[in-house]
Each structure stands twice: as C-alpha cells, then as structure tokens.
Amino acid sequence: MAWNVVIAGGGFGGAMAARELERIMPRQSARLVLVNDVNFLLYTPFLPEAAAGTLEPRHVVTPLREILKRAYLRLGAIEGHDPAAKTVELRTRDGETETLPYDQLLLALGSVSRVLPVPGLAEHAVGFKGLADAIWLRNHLVETLEAANAAEDPARRDELLTYVFVGGGYAGLEALAELQDFAADAIESYPRARLHGMRWVLVEASDRVLPEIDPQLAEYALRELRGRGIDIRLGTTLEEVCADSARISTGETLPTRTVVWTAGVAPNPKLRDLRVPLDERGRVPVDEQLRVEGMDAVWAIGDCAAVPNPRGGTSPPTAQHAVRQGPVAARNIAAELGVGSPRRFEYRGxxxxxxxxxxxxxxxxxxxxxxxxxxxxxxxxxxxxxxx
Ligand SMILES: Cc1cc2nc3c(=O)[nH]c(=O)nc-3n(C[C@H](O)[C@H](O)[C@H](O)COP(=O)(O)OP(=O)(O)OC[C@H]3O[C@@H](n4cnc5c(N)ncnc54)[C@H](O)[C@@H]3O)c2cc1C
Known part of the structure; x- marks a missing residue:
C-alpha cells in the first residue's frame, strides 16, 4: 500500500519539498498531495519589480502544475487537523469540506502581514504581500500623479505626492526603492506635479533597517536611500492613519494618501486551528530535523515554523531559508518511510x-x-x- 504524504502550503518551502519527494520516493510507494489555496507560486523577491513595472506580473509567478511532476495538486484551504486520526480537513474552492488522510504531514503555510492595533490602519493603509497589492500600488501611484497634476490647492498636492512606507524589512525597503525609481521617471509626464516635488518617507520602529541581513550591509542600504532624498525615520512608529494623513510618534502629522504597511510578518493564523504546538510568536516549534516538537508524523518549515538556526536562535522568515528547509523536510519524511537517512537543517545563510x-x-x-x-x-x- 502506498503511503499518504500531505504537504499543506505550496509556496517556497512546500513546493521545494514536493519536488524533492517526487525525486527521491520510488514511484508507487507514496501518494504525494500538495494542498494550496492558489495554483501558482509567487516569487516574492521580485514583487517590488512587478510593482514598479520593471518586470511583468506574469514573470513573477510560476504555475504549480508546471513545477510538480507527479504530486497531486489540490486547490483549497487547510482548515483543520486531527492528529489522532491523522487527517487534515480541506475546504475546496466551491465550499465543500473533504478529509484527507496522511501518514506524514508537512506544514508549510507561510505567514501573513503582521498587523498592529494602529487606529485607521485597516481602513486607510495597504499591505504589500501579493501580486494584487503590487498592481494596485502601481496604479494608485499613477493616479496620485494624475490628481496632483490637476490639483490647484498645494496642500492637496502635498497629500497626493507624499508616500509613507511603514517597516524597514526586505519588503518595505525594496518596494519603496523600486517605486520611488518608477515615480521619478513617471513624474516627468506631469509638469505641475514635478514642480511641486514628491516626498518619500520610511518609518521604522527599531534603530536599524533590514534586520534580515548583517548591520554593515543594512547601513550601506540606509545611506544609499537617504542619499536619494528618502526621509528615513528610525526609532519611530506609526500612531494613526486617516484618509489624508498619517501621524507618527515624533508628533508630526504627515499629509498623505498613501500609507504602505510592511511592518513584518506573523505566522499563518490558521495554525491556531490545527492542533499543533505553537511558540509565543505563533510559530510551530520544530527540531533540527524539522519535526514538530512532540509529534511523530508532522513536520513544519518556512515562515510558519520556528526552525533552530545553526547560527543561534531561529531561522529568519526568508525564501532563502524556506527553499532549503523544504528538501531537508522531504528527505526526513522519506527516511521515516524507509527511504534514505535523516539529515539536519544546517543552512547558515x-x-x-x-x-x-x-x-x-x-x-x-x-x-x-x-x-x-x-x-x-x-x-x-x-x-x-x-x-x-
Ligand atoms: C514583498 C516581499 C519581498 C520579499 N523578498 C524576499 C527576498 O528578497 N529574499 C527572501 O529570501 N525572502 C523574501 N521575502 C520573504 C519570503 O517571501 C518568505 O520568507 C517565503 O515566502 C516563505 O516561504 P513559505 O514556504 O514559508 O511560505 P509562502 O511562500 O508564503 O507559502 C505559503 C503557501 O501557503 C498557502 N496557504 C496559506 N494558507 C493556506 C491554507 N490554509 N491552506 C492552503 N494553502 C495555504 C499560500 O497561498 C502560499 O502559497 C519577501 C516577502 C515579501 C512579502
């Protein structure tokens, strides 16, 4: 009888795990099922380029059916998990619920934008996590240039031509840098807006940008962006967002109609319904072989997992880590099913x-x-x- 291996989540980690299992598990020995809520993999490192239009949106996604050779792609959302019965609950796109049995389960459900209780944030700020966000932001930027060019009131032009990004990690910094470049070109077609000038502001709560990389590189990026006139406020938080302004912790109110919220990620909240242990940040704790603590047939990787980092602490939530954790988890699942031997996650970034x-x-x-x-x-x- 073939083993059932279910991979929940087909992003960087899950898709790479599926590919490795396809490669190493003998045919007929395992039924590989990848459950994902969309049928493509979004290459997030290129999302800022898609927003700025230097890459076409279709070039930053890959259909999962092209990536997978023999794993069965099930479109739908994982909604529940019964560890005793070894089943997961799948909600299909047409709203039906199915129960999928597993012998080995890999959780690779990623993360969501971290939201803080800032008044007006949900109503007036936008996130930057998916392709729809990137396309919306680009269109919105062009609309602000159009409106600013037509506006008679300088105060209104201020609102339209001030762009505030909150969060100095990969997503916020790269999106701001790309979009500022795009806007600097685009504004040439809007003489009145050009005369008024744009203002780009990055607000970051901690005392540095880019916590994902080493401090010297981050410092270089900071200098480069400041040299381009970007107003970077470290140690500053967003206090309130309104339709036409943003108040920050220095007490200033920035006139703006564009607040982009990129202040970090939180593990997928769906994990809370999956009857797996969670750490204080809501991540699934795993050992160095990526096995969920206290569970013998459940594994977790990527942004949704707290993976021990060989450099100490836990691995940062990056695609670089997820794509390397996927194949390690696949190897260890295979080893559990009698194919090959287990290994540790040792990537040092x-x-x-x-x-x-x-x-x-x-x-x-x-x-x-x-x-x-x-x-x-x-x-x-x-x-x-x-x-x-
Ligand atoms: C704008 C931006 C830029 C970035 N740039 C970089 C970069 O330059 N370098 C880098 O290393 N990292 C970068 N990252 C981080 C990187 O995208 C993540 O660390 C990576 O995607 C994590 O991989 P994952 O497999 O854990 O999750 P994901 O790739 O997010 O995959 C999770 C998958 O699960 C699916 N899913 C969610 N819930 C369910 C459910 N209930 N049922 C079924 N499927 C579900 C999702 O649709 C998704 O396909 C960036 C992120 C963003 C947002």
Whole structure:
C-alpha cells in the first residue's frame, strides 16, 4: 500500500519539498498531495519589480502544475487537523469540506502581514504581500500623479505626492526603492506635479533597517536611500492613519494618501486551528530535523515554523531559508518511510541581496560584499536562476 504524504502550503518551502519527494520516493510507494489555496507560486523577491513595472506580473509567478511532476495538486484551504486520526480537513474552492488522510504531514503555510492595533490602519493603509497589492500600488501611484497634476490647492498636492512606507524589512525597503525609481521617471509626464516635488518617507520602529541581513550591509542600504532624498525615520512608529494623513510618534502629522504597511510578518493564523504546538510568536516549534516538537508524523518549515538556526536562535522568515528547509523536510519524511537517512537543517545563510531600485543593490556572498550595479546584476542573475 502506498503511503499518504500531505504537504499543506505550496509556496517556497512546500513546493521545494514536493519536488524533492517526487525525486527521491520510488514511484508507487507514496501518494504525494500538495494542498494550496492558489495554483501558482509567487516569487516574492521580485514583487517590488512587478510593482514598479520593471518586470511583468506574469514573470513573477510560476504555475504549480508546471513545477510538480507527479504530486497531486489540490486547490483549497487547510482548515483543520486531527492528529489522532491523522487527517487534515480541506475546504475546496466551491465550499465543500473533504478529509484527507496522511501518514506524514508537512506544514508549510507561510505567514501573513503582521498587523498592529494602529487606529485607521485597516481602513486607510495597504499591505504589500501579493501580486494584487503590487498592481494596485502601481496604479494608485499613477493616479496620485494624475490628481496632483490637476490639483490647484498645494496642500492637496502635498497629500497626493507624499508616500509613507511603514517597516524597514526586505519588503518595505525594496518596494519603496523600486517605486520611488518608477515615480521619478513617471513624474516627468506631469509638469505641475514635478514642480511641486514628491516626498518619500520610511518609518521604522527599531534603530536599524533590514534586520534580515548583517548591520554593515543594512547601513550601506540606509545611506544609499537617504542619499536619494528618502526621509528615513528610525526609532519611530506609526500612531494613526486617516484618509489624508498619517501621524507618527515624533508628533508630526504627515499629509498623505498613501500609507504602505510592511511592518513584518506573523505566522499563518490558521495554525491556531490545527492542533499543533505553537511558540509565543505563533510559530510551530520544530527540531533540527524539522519535526514538530512532540509529534511523530508532522513536520513544519518556512515562515510558519520556528526552525533552530545553526547560527543561534531561529531561522529568519526568508525564501532563502524556506527553499532549503523544504528538501531537508522531504528527505526526513522519506527516511521515516524507509527511504534514505535523516539529515539536519544546517543552512547558515551565506548570501543576501537587497534591491535598491533599478540597477542598484547591495549584497553579500560569503565574505565578499557587492554594491551598486554588480550587486544588482548578481541579485537578478541569482533570482532568475532560482525561479522554478
Ligand atoms: C514583498 C516581499 C519581498 C520579499 N523578498 C524576499 C527576498 O528578497 N529574499 C527572501 O529570501 N525572502 C523574501 N521575502 C520573504 C519570503 O517571501 C518568505 O520568507 C517565503 O515566502 C516563505 O516561504 P513559505 O514556504 O514559508 O511560505 P509562502 O511562500 O508564503 O507559502 C505559503 C503557501 O501557503 C498557502 N496557504 C496559506 N494558507 C493556506 C491554507 N490554509 N491552506 C492552503 N494553502 C495555504 C499560500 O497561498 C502560499 O502559497 C519577501 C516577502 C515579501 C512579502
């Protein structure tokens, strides 16, 4: 009888795990089922480029059916889990509920934008996590230029031409850098708006940007963006958002109609319904083989898991880590089913790149640091080679 292996979530971690299982599990020995709520993998490192239009939206997604060779893709949402019966509950796209049995279950459900109780945030700010957000933001930016060009009142132009990003991680910083480049070109077609000038503000609660990478690289990125006139406020929080302004912790009220919220991620809240242990941040704690603590047939990877980092602490929520955890989890699941031997997750994160707009980036590979065009070229080449 074939084993049932269910992978919940088909993003970076889940899709890579499925591919590895397809490769190593003998045919007929296992039924591989990948459950995902959409039928494509979004290559998030290129989302800022999709927003800025330097890449077409269709070039930053890959259909999961093209990635998978023999795993069965089930479209729908994982809604529940019964560890004793070894089943998960799937809600299909047409609203029906199905029960899927498993012998081994891998949780790779990713994360959601972290939302804080800031008044007006839900009503007036936008997130930056999916393709729809990227396209919306680009269209909105063009609309603000149109409206500012037509506006007679300078105060209204101020609101329209001030763009506030909250959160200085990968997503916020790269999105801001790309969109500022795009807007700097686009504004040439709007003479009255150009004369008024734009204002770009990044608000970050901690005392540094880019916690995902080492401090020197982050410092370089900060200097580069400040050199482009971006107003970066460290140690500052967003206090309130209204339709035409944002109040920050310095007491200032910024006139703006664009607040982009990219202040970190939180593990998928659906995990709370899945009867698995969670740490204080809502992540599933796993051991160095990626097995969920206290469970013998459940594994977890990526943004939804607290994975021990060989450098200490837990792995950061990055695609780089998720794509490497996927194959390790796959190997360990296979080993559990009698194929091969188990291994540990030992990736130390030796490379990092941050795009700072068109032809500009900063990056580190091993002990070498790259800046400007060479870093951009390396980052683009690396990412292109990684898109499945
Ligand atoms: C704008 C942006 C830029 C980024 N840039 C970088 C970068 O340059 N480098 C880098 O390393 N990382 C980057 N990241 C982070 C990276 O995207 C994540 O760390 C990575 O996606 C985590 O992989 P994952 O497999 O854990 O989750 P995901 O890739 O998010 O996959 C989770 C999957 O589960 C699906 N899902 C969710 N809930 C359910 C459910 N109930 N049932 C079924 N399916 C479900 C989702 O649709 C998704 O397909 C960026 C993120 C963003 C938002």
């Amino acid at each position: 030796n490379a990092a790149f941050v795009n700072l707009g068109r032809y500009k980036a900063v990056g580190r590979v091993g002990g070498l640091t790259f800046r400007g065009f060479p870093a951009w070229w390396l980052a683009r080449t690396y990412h292109m080679s990684q898109i499945p």
